[in-house]
Amino acid sequence: MNTPVIQASSLCKRYGKHLAVDHISFNVNKGEVFGLLGPNGAGKTTTILMMLGLTEVSSGTIRVLEQDPQRAPLQVKSQIGYMPDAVGFYDYLTAWENLAYTARLAAIPARERESRIDNALARVKLADVAHDKVGSFSRGMRQRLGLAEIVLKGASIAILDEPTSGLDPQAAEDFLSLIGHLKQDGVTVLLSSHMLDHMQRICDRVALFRKGRIALSGSVDELARQVLGGHRYVGIEAHGASLLPALQALDGVRSAEQVGEHAYRLLTDRDVRGDIARAAVGAGADLLRLDDDVPSLDVIYNRYFQSLESKEVRHAA
Numbered sequence: 001m002n003t004p005v006i007q008a009s010s011l012c013k014r015y016g017k018h019l020a021v022d023h024i025s026f027n028v029n030k031g032e033v034f035g036l037l038g039p040n041g042a043g044k045t046t047t048i049l050m051m052l053g054l055t056e057v058s059s060g061t062i063r064v065l066e067q068d069p070q071r072a073p074l075q076v077k078s079q080i081g082y083m084p085d086a087v088g089f090y091d092y093l094t095a096w097e098n099l100a101y102t103a104r105l106a107a108i109p110a111r112e113r114e115s116r117i118d119n120a121l122a123r124v125k126l127a128d129v130a131h132d133k134v135g136s137f138s139r140g141m142r143q144r145l146g147l148a149e150i151v152l153k154g155a156s157i158a159i160l161d162e163p164t165s166g167l168d169p170q171a172a173e174d175f176l177s178l179i180g181h182l183k184q185d186g187v188t189v190l191l192s193s194h195m196l197d198h199m200q201r202i203c204d205r206v207a208l209f210r211k212g213r214i215a216l217s218g219s220v221d222e223l224a225r226q227v228l229g230g231h232r233y234v235g236i237e238a239h240g241a242s243l244l245p246a247l248q249a250l251d252g253v254r255s256a257e258q259v260g261e262h263a264y265r266l267l268t269d270r271d272v273r274g275d276i277a278r279a280a281v282g283a284g285a286d287l288l289r290l291d292d293d294v295p296s297l298d299v300i301y302n303r304y305f306q307s308l309e310s311k312e313v314r315h316a317a
């Protein structure tokens with residue numbers, strides 16, 4: 001059953017005359033990984049700050065674990081782990097000492113602190129450098145220490161602002177797998193990012209922000225259906241007899257083309273991989289490769305913005 005832990009309804013934030021967040025409504029369910037996507041200035045960080053009670057709501061409502069973050073900031077903050085874009089630690093203290101400071105602030109009972117800090121550092125794979133000064137840490141290590149803080153607090157919601165930006169591919173990979181572990185522990189994760197490939201891999205659902213509004217939301221598959229009309233691309237490599245006529249005749253295939261001596265590319269309305277395999281056997285061909293290309297969030301996102309821009313240009317003309 002879906003239990004919403006964050007609920008925004010017609011939420012607005014106004015800076016002077018500028019509506020930075022413009023009547024957005026969405027729910028994030030318990031245990032979900034939910035992504036806020038969108039270009040610079042689209043309103044993602046402002047939305048996060050309203051969830052945390054760190055900036056006032058102009059109108060509409062936001063509830064976090066059924067509480068109003070503006071009226072009950074301490075209760076809300078005690079259950080949320082927030083990792084801003086630039087995580088702040090005391091560089092002259094070690095990782096362990098920084099977490100000991102957090103543990104005191106979070107009022108973790110003194111008898112539990114040591115074991116919980118050790119456990120949090122082990123979870124983010126920083127146990128080996130627990131007693132090194134944070135000043136010597138790379139950005140990837142600092143980000144992991146930020147997650148250790150969230151683990152240490154035992155937060156039920158983790159909010160991460162641009163967590164993988166500036167990380168090298170391996171550090172980003174490690175970080176994404178740690179987010180996966182948080183989800184396995186039942187933590188709800190809300191994150192904002194420009195890194196579409198990262199978001200596609202870890203998010204159950206995403207909300208695409210544009211000019212303060214949520215333009216699209218749903219799973220990547222749902223977004224693909226909305227933006228691309230449910231089309232899929234399939235790549236095939238088959239040796240032996242030509243498969244082209246059999247592929248063109250398949251139900252659900254919009255177009256089929258031969259793109260190399262043994263390679264074909266199809267545009268389909270649905271998953272036709274089983275039909276392709278049967279067609280290859282029927283035609284006496286050896287099927288060596290069959291890739292159902294799930295459209296990337298990059299393709300969906302770019303296609304969506306391109307179509308909006310062309311509509312705006314037509315409208316202005």
Ligand SMILES: Nc1ncnc2c1ncn2[C@@H]1O[C@H](COP(=O)(O)OP(=O)(O)OP(=O)(O)O)[C@@H](O)[C@H]1O
Nearest residue numbers: 015020021038039040041042043044045046047209
């Ligand atoms: N304190 C502020 N005063 C005035 N305007 C602000 C303030 N904070 C944000 N804005 C404006 O609100 C809009 C939304 O900004 P926000 O930081 O939420 O966007 P974002 O989607 O998080 O962008 P980015 O990806 O660059 O972090 C922008 O036009 C920004 O200039």
